[in-house]
Amino acid sequence: MAYKFVDNYREKGARKKLVAHLESRGIQDRNVLKAIGKVPRHFFFDETFWNQAYRDIAFPIGDGQTISQPYTVAYQSELLHVQKGHKVLEIGTGSGYQTCILLELGAEVYTIERQENIYNRTIQVLPYMGYKPNFFLGDGSKGIPEHGPYDKIIVTAGAPFVPEVMLKQLKLGGLLVIPVGDEKSQKMVTILRIAENDFERIELDTFRFVPLVGDKAW
Numbered sequence: 001m002a003y004k005f006v007d008n009y010r011e012k013g014a015r016k017k018l019v020a021h022l023e024s025r026g027i028q029d030r031n032v033l034k035a036i037g038k039v040p041r042h043f044f045f046d047e048t049f050w051n052q053a054y055r056d057i058a059f060p061i062g063d064g065q066t067i068s069q070p071y072t073v074a075y076q077s078e079l080l081h082v083q084k085g086h087k088v089l090e091i092g093t094g095s096g097y098q099t100c101i102l103l104e105l106g107a108e109v110y111t112i113e114r115q116e117n118i119y120n121r122t123i124q125v126l127p128y129m130g131y132k133p134n135f136f137l138g139d140g141s142k143g144i145p146e147h148g149p150y151d152k153i154i155v156t157a158g159a160p161f162v163p164e165v166m167l168k169q170l171k172l173g174g175l176l177v178i179p180v181g182d183e184k185s186q187k188m189v190t191i192l193r194i195a196e197n198d199f200e201r202i203e204l205d206t207f208r209f210v211p212l213v214g215d216k217a218w
Helices: 008-026 030-038 049-053 070-080 097-104 116-129
Strands: 059-062 065-067 087-091 107-115 134-137 150-155 170-181 186-197 198-207
Touching: 008 030, 008 070, 030 070, 030 097, 059 116, 070 097, 070 150, 070 170, 070 186, 070 198, 087 097, 097 107, 097 116, 107 116, 116 134
Parallel strands: 087 107, 087 150, 107 134, 150 170
Antiparallel strands: 059 065, 170 186, 186 198
16 A cells, blocks of 8 residues: 655645534544644555545545544544543554544553454554554454553444443543444443442444444444
8 A cells, every 4th residue: 555654734734624624513622633633644545545534534444444534533532531641442443543643642552453454554554653552453342451441442333232341441430432333323422430330321422333343242
């Protein structure tokens, strides 16, 4: 794949317009908007498709996966309320774009991807860009219990239910953001761990993600 590792006034201008668009759609977190404005999204595209990079759309990246729509990335990131130093588990590395946003927000990121081709591409691209999360290849529906607990967990694929194993990997006061529904649409769900066996669940807007595949999902 011919990546375009050039970031000049044209690309920066396109990101500025994207940030303004996200603001118009209701994204308010200044840190999230700043991160969106900094991460060069076109680096995740073949140069042939650069003109798609700063549109507010999802885009195929191979193996049945997509790079998430910028609004969706901003929406989930805003819900997480990431603070500098937070330990964040990302289920579904994909292109690595959401991973970069989390790193820009100051998180210590543990990210897992099950598709080996995508994983192998992403572990090359992100370090080249200067981003160094903790990468893992495997079944994200199980989380990564050996490195938990986590302050925040973000799931970037649609789940049929909330895997119990993920809830157990949250710190007390920790937050899970996960889209839950069928294969056509999901409700964004936030789950706050308020005690050892007590969780507060809130259902929000409807989205459409690729399916979360694994032993604890589809």
